[in-house]
Amino acid sequence: MSLFALAFAKVLGARVIATTSSAAKAARLAELGADEVVDYRATPDWSQEVRELTGGRGADRVVDVAGLLEESLRAVRTAGHVACVGFVSGAAPPIDPRVLFSSGATVRAVAVGSRAQFLAMNRAVEVNRLRPVIDRVFTFDDAPAAYRHYASRRAFGKVVITI
Ligand SMILES: NC(=O)c1ccc[n+]([C@@H]2O[C@H](COP(=O)([O-])OP(=O)(O)OC[C@H]3O[C@@H](n4cnc5c(N)ncnc54)[C@H](OP(=O)(O)O)[C@@H]3O)[C@@H](O)[C@H]2O)c1
Structure with missing residues (x-):
């Protein structure tokens, strides 16, 4: 989950594939607008499911709050973007440089943001009445x-x- 990422993505008109760990949370994610939900506990190699759901292409953007970068790189489309936001999984698995290379992806560490970005985000929250x-x-x-x-x-x- 990571519910604000879902809310902002929906405001921008994205199709969202969310990951979570239980059927109950999956149902609530769907209520909040997730188009598809993948259970990362039942499917630890969830990137394969993301690929299947996207016709083999992969997601345009991955927001990684778990710190599972290699799996995110396998889920992203060629030359897509991975935002490295957190490490909540507690795991710190190594990244195979060949996976990074063959993804062609841009990985960007996102650390909070600037004041201008904060103001822009608050405007988006207000205009779209996000709660x-x-x-x-x-x-x-x-x-x-x-x-x-x-x-x-x-x-x-x-x-x-x-x-
Ligand atoms: N970079 C920054 O500027 C910034 C700012 C704020 C927060 N953060 C970081 O962002 C992360 C998320 O924050 P949050 O407030 O969204 O936390 P949160 O509400 O607890 O959500 C984190 C989600 O990560 C999922 N998760 C946990 N373990 C996982 C695993 N092993 N594999 C895959 N997913 C797993 C959980 O999914 P389910 O519970 O749905 O299964 C949980 O909902 C934290 O690490 C936080 O420190 C970064």
Whole structure:
């Protein structure tokens, strides 16, 4: 998932193939506009499924929040783009340079962004009336439970601590 990536992609008119780890989350992703959903737990080589869903071509752009760059490079179309955003999978598998070479892809590390990009993003959020998906709200006193809930990977959307 990574729900804002899905929301922005849909605003831009993209067909979105999302990855997630359960049927329940897949159903909610579809409700939010994902055109196809691939279960990365059931299908660890999900890039193959992305290729099949795109007629062998591959995705134009991959937003990688998991840190599974080699799989992202296998999923992207020739000379496509991979945005390296995070490493939430906790794994740090090596990248075969031959996979990078043969993808012809541009890999770009995305680290937050500039103030101008932040303002442009906020305009897009406002104009398109995008709302964050909130999973649960915890009080500050209950902050440890909030972290435990987030770590459990059951959350769908943001886990909020109010101050
Ligand atoms: N570069 C930057 O500027 C920037 C800014 C903010 C955040 N980040 C990073 O971006 C990442 C995502 O943040 P977020 O707020 O979107 O987190 P999030 O809401 O927890 O979403 C991350 C998603 O990654 C998926 N995931 C977890 N383990 C995975 C695995 N082994 N393989 C594939 N997918 C896996 C999970 O999918 P399911 O739960 O659906 O299975 C989860 O929904 C984090 O690493 C964060 O540190 C980077």
